[in-house]
Amino acid sequence: MATPPTAPTFAQLLRDEGVSVVEVGDWEHHNRNSKGPWGPVHGVLIHHTVTSGTQNTVRIVRDGYEGLPGPLCHGMIAKSGVVYLIGYGRANHAGLGDPDVLAAVIAERKAPADNEATVDGNRCFYGFECENLGDGTDPWPDEQLLAIERVAAALCRHHNWGERSVIGHLEWQPGKVDPKGFTMDSMRARIAKRLGGAVPTKPPTTTLPAPTRPSVGLAKLVAAAKSDPKRAGTPVTYSGVTTVEAALVNAGHLAKAYLDGHFGTATVQAYAAWQRHLGYSGSAADGIPGKTSLKKLGDRYGFTVTS
Structure with missing residues (x-):
């Protein structure tokens, strides 16, 4: 007990x-x-x-x-x-x-x-x-x-x-x-x-091992976010959107019904909520991923960010 x-x-x-x-x-x-x-x-x-x-x-x-x-x-x-x-x-x-x-x-x-x-x-x-x-x-x-x-x-x-x-x-x-x-x-x-052995003394890793971490390209993700029809016409598809949406679902900012691989209005709003969670406000919390906010999302929810 x-x-x-x-x-x-x-x-x-x-x-x-x-x-x-x-x-x-x-x-x-x-x-x-x-x-x-x-x-x-x-x-x-x-x-x-x-x-x-x-x-x-x-x-x-x-x-x-x-x-x-x-x-x-x-x-x-x-x-x-x-x-x-x-x-x-x-x-x-x-x-x-x-x-x-x-x-x-x-x-x-x-x-x-x-x-x-x-x-x-x-x-x-x-x-x-x-x-x-x-x-x-x-x-x-x-x-x-x-x-x-x-x-x-x-x-x-x-x-x-x-x-x-x-x-x-x-x-x-x-x-x-x-x-x-x-x-x-x-x-x-x-x-x-x-x-029966000693407690491990080697400091453990707090991140996912590199081979298992998906990667997200910042430029491709921004292009997908900015191509929302409400912003600029024909949507751009990119596989990394799903990875980011899954992280936003886990963070509690995006409903799982919108985990669809499309960086649409709901995902933009969810990402803006993540930016506000980090302390951004105004135009800095516009829902378009930036390098710092995306890296922080990846560090917590298991993906790496590339350029």
């Missing part, structure tokens, strides 16, 4: 364990606390998403589905090994589960087979969704498995838990199969080995 740390401490715990972290919008305050308490926490629950595509998956776990509002986890572990922080507080991830399994997690012993669903898991577990189709054939890259290991070990280390405090959704709730494609016993063995 433990009290969750503050959101900034939570993020730093992951970074201190060597995890690459991307903070998504207002994740520190995105939660379901109005529906019930979160904490004390007893362990870490691992899931798979049954989705593909990192940005698509981030949107789903942040916003949720009809009848199951987001956040659907505290962090989403992408195939690249990057962990996207989605929410902090109560999240719709665990559902009702087996009280005997919870007792085993608390006692740090092998959990029995789950055959009941009567205990509120959303209250008492950290939840991490992992980008995977969950069909048993979709691969689990080494970088992703290492990130799962590091995330779980970071929280266990903080709370002085052992590897038995980490379980899969399939061990908690009857009928669930996630995560599928590796065994939780094998993951717990990795976590135990990591916990």
Whole structure:
């Protein structure tokens, strides 16, 4: 039993364990606390998403589905090994589960087979969704498995838990199969080995590894923004627009319905909101990307800027 740390401490715990972290919008305050308490926490629950595509998956776990509002986890572990922080507080991830399994997690012993669903898991577990189709054939890259290991070990280390405090959704709730494609016993063995060693001393990176970061050309993006029909006639198409729109969605400035690859009026208005967020005003917040504002957007939401 433990009290969750503050959101900034939570993020730093992951970074201190060597995890690459991307903070998504207002994740520190995105939660379901109005529906019930979160904490004390007893362990870490691992899931798979049954989705593909990192940005698509981030949107789903942040916003949720009809009848199951987001956040659907505290962090989403992408195939690249990057962990996207989605929410902090109560999240719709665990559902009702087996009280005997919870007792085993608390006692740090092998959990029995789950055959009941009567205990509120959303209250008492950290939840991490992992980008995977969950069909048993979709691969689990080494970088992703290492990130799962590091995330779980970071929280266990903080709370002085052992590897038995980490379980899969399939061990908690009857009928669930996630995560599928590796065994939780094998993951717990990795976590135990990591916990038996020293805390990493190498300062972790706080940005996406270069090979996984999309790039956005400033000149092409500005041309697309200025070609909005309300401004100058025929729209200019550019693939980088979608990357920027996804970042603006994650920042909370653009509705996901406008994530269409067209730098139209809605995207211009959203980018102007981002500029105002940075402190620009007047003509400096006109919704046309500039080098400094675009770089700051990319640094936070995972893309690089080229000329």
